[in-house]
Amino acid sequence: MTRTPLSPTPRSTIKRGKKRAVADRAALDAVLDAGLICHLSVVIDGAPVVLPTGYGRDGNTLYLHGSTGALSLRHTLDTDICVAVTLVDGIVYARSVFHFSANYRSAVVHGRARLVESEEERMHGLKVLTEHMAPGSWQHSRLPSAKEMAKTQVIALPLDEAAVKIRTGGPGDEPEDIESDIAWAGVLPLTxxxxxxxxxxxxxxxxxxxxxxxxxxxxxxx
Amino acid sequence: MTRTPLSPTPRSTIKRGKKRAVADRAALDAVLDAGLICHLSVVIDGAPVVLPTGYGRDGNTLYLHGSTGALSLRHTLDTDICVAVTLVDGIVYARSVFHFSANYRSAVVHGRARLVESEEERMHGLKVLTEHMAPGSWQHSRLPSAKEMAKTQVIALPLDEAAVKIRTGGPGDEPEDIESDIAWAGVLPLTxxxxxxxxxxxxxxxxxxxxxxxxxxxxxxx
Structure with missing residues (x-):
């Protein structure tokens, strides 16, 4: 697998919260592998649409799938799409409302997807998706029939353009608020x-x- | 609070999985109130961008906030945006891979946001956001100073155009797969x-x- 450096383009360069940006390809893979669903964003008639959907990663490829009739999937080809995977790890309680935050792991992938055409890769993509959602199930359950495959589209998004942000730890309160000891501060973990x-x-x-x-x-x- | 019917426009009319569509305004409120973060999608230079962010609901208004310098927030005004809140409640294991699914609650809101301008509503929006993320904290913690307010933008998105989908229950296996008794089927709940x-x-x-x-x-x- 080629490990490309992250943030090679203007739109995947993190402008806000730079200290939380992680320029490590392994971090991207880790966030994608830890997530369960993604949020897929496409532009339809000039307006953004974001929908939750399943996914799976194999090396440098993110596989998505949908019904051949799905509106959002028809709008994913020959155009830019964006996929976000987010895990919230806790709420950060600060002494001041301004410094409340969340601990999280976030991956945002930009790019153009290709329609997977070969039956072999289509089946492989579905295996990757199924094993991501429900590990061990590809071996256990009945595999897709030709009729079921005909109803299914698989698309592949390269993981070449992505941004990863990770926040951990306690609040970043102002010195005067720490000094004045006005409120509880810490993290309520979410699992x-x-x-x-x-x-x-x-x-x-x-x-x-x-x-x-x-x-x-x-x-x-x- | 005015309870508008859901799905009044073509883009918020659910085309796939119609049986999972919920045309009930109370369901929209329930999903938004149960979620912790949302995914905000905007179009930047013609391409979709989706980012996780906090939110809070007050009646028919969804409040979002960000730094005055945030790229994504500057792209939310005078244009269409889309916000999704998703809760995954379990993985649905089917006898056939084709019928694997997830149980979930999903709300997708379309619309145009307005920049909140009055200091009173800006402070109210931040209260709604804070209380959504960390109930009880607005009373407990130090409230935003004028300097902090100057760094913060609050936007308000009306909840007039939205789609809610909820999936519950077990798999929808084919009769022949149920008959052949080939695999385990059921739900693994996620909490x-x-x-x-x-x-x-x-x-x-x-x-x-x-x-x-x-x-x-x-x-x-x-």
Whole structure:
């Protein structure tokens, strides 16, 4: 995999909060791999539209998919798109309202996507997407039929132009507010957890115990 | 508060997954109030840009804020913007890869924002934002000074044009896959939790026990 340096273009150069910018390709991969969904933004009739959707990363490629009829996906080709993945890790309580903040990991990817055309890469893209959303499921579940593949579009966005911002730690209060000791200051961490698997109502009794790839996930933080 | 019906325009009419569309103004408010951050999308030089940011709702108004120097905020005025708030509630495991999905609550708001100009509403907008991110903090912490207010822009987006989608429940597998009993099917719920408050390193000993509005939040689901 080619590790390109981040922020090579004006629009992916972070102007605000530069101290939170991370110019490390590994950080981009880590944020993308830790996220669950992304927010995809496209321009439709001159106006921005942002929608949540699934994704998966393989090396330097971000795969997205959708129904062949999906309005937003038809607007992703031959034009610029933008994808954001954000994890909120906590709320930063400061002595002053002005310095309230959030701890977070954020990746914003800019670029042009290509429609994946070969059946082999289309299937690969869906595998990457499925394994991102539900690790272990590609082996466990029935793979897409030709009819299902015909209903599905897969697009590929290169990870060449991206910005990563990460904020950690406590508040950046003013010295006089620290001195005057007026309020509590610190971080309230936010974490995500998988609950116990809820079997489908029509699941046969033989499957009521979830298989290991689901049980193991349930026991770990999200 | 005026409760306008949802989806009054072509771009906020849900085309895909219509069965998940919720045409209920109360549902929009509930999703916006349950979310923590939003993704704001703007068009800059013809290309979409999406960024995570804080927000707060008061009645029919969504308040956003930023530094007066923020690139994205300068591009929010006199033009269309789009804001998405998404909560992922679980991963839906199906017998077939094609029917994998996520349970979620999603609100997408389209519109034109106005720059809030009066000092009174600017302060109100910041209160709404702060109380959304950290309930109880407006009373507890030092309020913005004139100098801090001068560095801050507040914008207001009306909630007149929005789409809400909510997915709940198990997978929509094909009858033949249910019959063949080939895989586990169900939902792995995803929940968010506040951790224990982490006091700032420079906090005085008198504040080491977090006040009630933070302790209480820490004990409840996010």
């Amino acid at each position: 995500r957890h998988w609950g116990a698997p809820v079997p489908s109502e029509d699941l046969s009794p033989g499957w009521v115990d979830a298989p290991a790839h689901i049980r193991d996930r349930s026991a770990s933080p999200a | 968010r939790h506040w951790g224990a408050p982490v006091p700032s390193e420079d906090l005085s000993p008198g504040w080491v026990d977090a006040p009630a509005h933070i302790r209480d939040r820490s004990a409840s689901p996010a």
